[in-house]
Structure formats: C-alpha cells, structure tokens
Amino acid sequence: MILVLSGEGPTDFGACSNALGRCSGEDITLGPLTVLVDQMITMLKGHSVLDNRESLYYRSEAFLREKAKTLPGRLQPARSKKKEAETGYFFGNAIALGVIAKELETQSGQQAIAILHRDCDSTRSAHAGAWENKRKSMVDGFKFSQFSRGVPCLPKPTSEVWWLCAAKPQHYQSCAQLEELPGNVESANHPKKKLDDAFGEHKSADGLCDWLAESPFDINRAAAMPSFKSFKDDLKLALDDLTT
Secondary structure, eight states: OEEEEEOSSTTTTEEETTSSSEEEGGGEEEOHHHHHHHHHHHHHHSSOGGGSGGGEEEEOHHHHHHHHHHSOGGGSOOOOTTSOHHHHHHHHHHHHHHHHHHHHHHHHTSOEEEEEEOOOOOOTTSOTTHHHHHHHHHHHHHHHTTOSOEEEEOOSSOTHHHHHHHHSSSTTSSOGGGGGSOOOTTSTTOHHHHHHHHHTSOOOHHHHHHHHHHSOOOHHHHTTSHHHHHHHHHHHHHHHTOOO
C-alpha cells in the first residue's frame, strides 16, 4: 500500500523539503495529521506507514491546482453557475488527487489510498450545510476521477479542533461542541487560539508531532466529533477496499 497525501501546509500533513510541492519518503517534512493518520492505520490495519517512508507521497495544494490544468477534457468538470466556487475548488482538488493516486499506483505497482485535507473554516454566518457540501464535493471529485480509495479529511472548522479535544483539561469530553467554534481567524475563540491556551504555549508542527507521539490520539473517543468520525469511517472504508 502507498499513501498519497495533500494538505494546506506544514501544520497539517506537512510539506516538501525540496520546495517543489511534490515529494515522497524522506523529502516529506511530517505534520501532525500525518502522525495521526499513521496511528489510525496502525490501529485499523496493524502496521505503521511511517516504518516505510518510501510508501508515503505528498502533493501540495498548489501542485494540485497546476495538475488540474493539465487534465484531459474528459476529466475537466463541466462549469455550472449552480456550483459554488468554493465547493468547485474542493471538487477539482479531489479530481486531481485521484488522478495522481492512480498514476502512482501504476508507477509503484501498489494500491493507493489518497487523503485530501482541507479545513472547513466555516464561520457562524455560513449556512448549516456548508461542511456537508464541501465534503460531498470531495467525494464526488474522487468518483469523477474514478479513484475508489479517496478519503476526505475535512475538520470543522480547522484541524486544531481535533487537537483541542485531546489537549483541553477535560480530555475528550464534550468535544462535539468544539466544532461550533468560529472559523474566522480574527475571533478570540478561534481554535488556534483556544489550542494555545490549552497547552499554555504555541506548539509548532514539530511540537504537535512530538506531543502526538508521546500521547497517542484516542481515536474512538475523538469520534464524538462528527467531522472526525466521518474521516475515521471514510479511512476505514478505504483500507477495507485494499486487496493487497
């Protein structure tokens, strides 16, 4: 199995140390979401992806954007005034990552799981179905690319909420309500600020990785958060779909 990741930057899935936006193995600077995914795969499948870094691939947000421009016409989504620009962005990202995953399967001779991380970043003024629409756009994009093991990773509103669930004084208690925190970074209650408060300091991506390594994430208790449960369930379905 190979794992193909795309995130927004160093504080989620990490980044490429080669500054090219595409990398694999030791050229990936790991982010905390990568550590979390490895813990989840270890729990669900009994082996660590990070034990074999050569099976790990990363493609940046910018790389997916450029990849989408090169796709043949049959993989270009039809333009529609009814499709919001934002959900169209999630749809196009998933198409590009699905195509990349299929290409890497051919090159490596192994089956792939592709995980697309984007923060939902919803504000209180966003309509109630914003998260559901964005997730559906990812699911539809993977289907459009004809890749069956694509996994949306869409924390609500940001991935810091997942870490806050574990880091706050009452670990893993009443975490579902954290998803109602504002996505507006200017807010005093933004998850990043609440997470700094919980730790008593600001943790870098490396600091979060170390924290997760020392205190593995409680995947079952964290599933009280709907956005995390959705990710966990989708990842399990993708892992169960592997035939090798």
